[in-house]
Amino acid sequence: MGTSIIKSNIIEELLKIIKKLESEFSEILLIKKNIEQELYIFKLEYDEKIAPFYLEKLKIDVKINEILKKRGIPLDRFEKDNWYHPEVVDEEIYDSQKNYFENQGIEREKIEINIKNMSEEDSVDLKKLYKKLAMKFHPDKFAWQPEKQEKALELMKKINQAFQEQDLKKLQEIESEWFELQDNTEELDESTLIAKKNNLENNINNLKIEIEKIQMSDLYTLYATCLSNWKDIFYKKIIDDSNHDIKEAKKLLQILEEMPL
Numbered sequence: 356m357g358t359s360i361i362k363s364n365i366i367e368e369l370l371k372i373i374k375k376l377e378s379e380f381s382e383i384l385l386i387k388k389n390i391e392q393e394l395y396i397f398k399l400e401y402d403e404k405i406a407p408f409y410l411e412k413l414k415i416d417v418k419i420n421e422i423l424k425k426r427g428i429p430l431d432r433f434e435k436d437n438w439y440h441p442e443v444v445d446e447e448i449y450d451s452q453k454n455y456f457e458n459q460g461i462e463r464e465k466i467e468i469n470i471k472n473m474s475e476e477d478s479v480d481l482k483k484l485y486k487k488l489a490m491k492f493h494p495d496k497f498a499w500q501p502e503k504q505e506k507a508l509e510l511m512k513k514i515n516q517a518f519q520e521q522d523l524k525k526l527q528e529i530e531s532e533w534f535e536l537q538d539n540t541e542e543l544d545e546s547t548l549i550a551k552k553n554n555l556e557n558n559i560n561n562l563k564i565e566i567e568k569i570q571m572s573d574l575y576t577l578y579a580t581c582l583s584n585w586k587d588i589f590y591k592k593i594i595d596d597s598n599h600d601i602k603e604a605k606k607l608l609q610i611l612e613e614m615p616l
Contacts, residue, residue: 365545366545366548369545369548369549369552370548372552373548373551373552373555376552376555376556376559377490377555379559380490380493380555380558380559380562381486381487381489381490382486383559383562383563383566384486384489384490384493384562385482385485385486385489386566387562387565387566387569388485388489388515388518389482390566390569390570390575391519391569392518392519392521393578394569394574394575394578395519396463396466397574397577397578397581398459398574399459399460399462399463399466400463401577401581401593402455402456402459402460403456403459403460403463404590404593404594405593405594405597406456406459406460408594408597408598408600408601409452409456409597410449410452410453410456411601412597412600412601412604413442413444413448413449413452414449415441415601415604415605415608416441416442416444416604417444417445417446417448417449418608419441419604419607419608419611420441420443420444420445421445422608422611422612423611426611426614428611430443438603439600439603439604439606439607441604441607465520466519466520466521469520469521469522470521473521473523477523480523481518481521481523481526484523484526484527484530485514485518485526487530488514488526488529488530489511489514492507492510492511492514492533493507493511494507494508494511495554495555495558496551498550498554499547510529510533513525513529514526514529517529
């Protein structure tokens, strides 16, 4: 009897720890997702603003590369020049870049419509529901059930996409449609619970490392620079630099076009 009571107390304590860790995990997961969302929207805006200038420069580089190819001039010849380095690009690459920027614009418009139509209450509900679903359906909760873990991986992609698009309705649909995928590992087995606790602790540490990596990325640095300056000043500098590149690209193109065969 005494051993049974001690075992019961250990399991009860483990369940308390797991509940606390799950709450911490979902909080940090939301912090990571919020940072990623901010960066994603920033990148959509950034791409939209620089697209006309970048594509214009790219179009000139297409012509530059055509001339270089015809005349057998290696591109690395220009790597020694500090004033302009053309990109290796052809019509196919140009078209794919053009499609990319157009899709970015459509994606940004879709997200902005969702944000515009979302009340403050809905915004709070979206974050609460994301935390709830991410904790309920996170693949690591199904480490002992491979088939369910595979389903959970697919589901988390949908959950993350819905959050990225700021689509509360889609998250609510996911919650109602996937009720059958539940965590059934609560067998009150001590070794299983210890493994779950250790797994949660590792995941929390990994999330913290992932957040640090994001904050050290080039995109985050660009984003932080934008935040630390007025947006119009930030983009003016980017656009001025892009216009300078276009000017230099045109100079190089003119030189190549005037070179004797």
